[in-house]
Amino acid sequence: MAQTNGCPDCQRINEVLSRVGDRWSVLIVISLAQYSVLRFNELKRHLGISQRMLSLTLREMERDGLVSRTYYPTIPPKVEYALTPLGDSFREPVTAIGLWALENLPNIDSARARYDEDAEKEPKSA
Numbered sequence: 001m002a003q004t005n006g007c008p009d010c011q012r013i014n015e016v017l018s019r020v021g022d023r024w025s026v027l028i029v030i031s032l033a034q035y036s037v038l039r040f041n042e043l044k045r046h047l048g049i050s051q052r053m054l055s056l057t058l059r060e061m062e063r064d065g066l067v068s069r070t071y072y073p074t075i076p077p078k079v080e081y082a083l084t085p086l087g088d089s090f091r092e093p094v095t096a097i098g099l100w101a102l103e104n105l106p107n108i109d110s111a112r113a114r115y116d117e118d119a120e121k122e123p124k125s126a
Helices: 010-020 023-035 040-047 051-063 085-089 091-121
Strands: 037-039 067-072 078-083
Touching: 010 023, 023 037, 023 040, 023 051, 023 078, 023 085, 023 091, 037 040, 040 051, 040 078, 051 067, 078 085, 085 091
Parallel strands: none
Antiparallel strands: 037 078, 067 078
């Protein structure tokens, strides 16, 4: 198959990054890394995510082999989620990104404030 660009793997990398790079996937990995196993509603509560978005994200993460879903046929039914070995291998880079975000929040807040202040000073274009 002929490649039309200089990066033959870019499309595949993009596919992976679109899954593992979205905020909900990152936060799910961080939560499951911290608590090992969580039920759906526990994840929902921890993350402040809508039920629909959590369902969609967990389904895609399960499809990609990052999360395992265990169903217990109890009354009421119980479903637990955990990181798979592949998902666990993603723990370190995700933790590093999360720590970087926390450490740099003051710098980001300052940069945003400066940007917003400068934007208010600029003349409005028609």
